Amino acid sequence: MSPSLRRPSIIPDYRQSGLQPVPKPWRDFPLKGMLLDADTIRARLETLASEIQEQTEDGPLLMVGILSGASVFMADLIRQIRGELEVTYIGVSSYRSGITSGSLAWTLPLQVDIKHRRVMIVDDILDTGRTLEMVTTHLESLGPASVKRCVLLQKHRESLHQEGDAPTIQAEHVGFLIPDTFVVGYGLDMDGQMRQLPFIGSVLLPES
Numbered sequence: 001m002s003p004s005l006r007r008p009s010i011i012p013d014y015r016q017s018g019l020q021p022v023p024k025p026w027r028d029f030p031l032k033g034m035l036l037d038a039d040t041i042r043a044r045l046e047t048l049a050s051e052i053q054e055q056t057e058d059g060p061l062l063m064v065g066i067l068s069g070a071s072v073f074m075a076d077l078i079r080q081i082r083g084e085l086e087v088t089y090i091g092v093s094s095y096r097s098g099i100t101s102g103s104l105a106w107t108l109p110l111q112v113d114i115k116h117r118r119v120m121i122v123d124d125i126l127d128t129g130r131t132l133e134m135v136t137t138h139l140e141s142l143g144p145a146s147v148k149r150c151v152l153l154q155k156h157r158e159s160l161h162q163e164g165d166a167p168t169i170q171a172e173h174v175g176f177l178i179p180d181t182f183v184v185g186y187g188l189d190m191d192g193q194m195r196q197l198p199f200i201g202s203v204l205l206p207e208s
């Protein structure tokens, strides 16, 4: 079987997992607890990196990270991929304040020509799917050979599924399935804060 036909790994499912205590140096941050620790993230990235590395056997990849959330994930991921790749970033903002989602806007346009190239979009989290859908549509309009997607987290929102509004866009590579909770750390922020946490934590929201 050709390596590119191998199935992606089973996605670790943290939808029912409880929170762990926040590691000591980070206890002053407004967190309910830790969902994914740094070692768990590192181990999973090894698998994602090898899945993506297999794809470089069919030709070089252009990894397109979505700023700012994907910056930490991208930095760790690419350092484990030994195949041929290039890295660039685009900026998309969803104008969120806290957890409310608004309209999408480009904050940094694509800097490279992606015509006939094999593109891998990298983002921090797939929630409603609007961001990945907009970025995919835009990149596909520029004539690439292919566009695939890799996200660290995929959030499962029961309410969206019940309303028939589940994301139509899928990511070919997903790090972890997580519950419907607002998470921060490892690149993900709340109002610009907490991106530097080396783990994924669940925030303490006023209403929770």
Ligand code: 5GP
Pocket (backbone or CB within 6 Å): 069, 094, 101, 123, 124, 125, 126, 127, 128, 129, 130, 131, 132, 155, 181, 182, 183, 184, 188, 189, 190
């Ligand atoms: P979507 O467009 O799929 O609803 O959301 C994707 C974007 O929203 C992500 O790139 C991320 O910036 C933001 N987002 C969605 N859920 C969360 C979350 O739980 N925590 C943080 N910090 N950002 C989120």
Ligand code: MG
Pocket (backbone or CB within 6 Å): 066, 067, 068, 069, 070, 123, 124, 125, 131
């Ligand atoms: Mg983002």
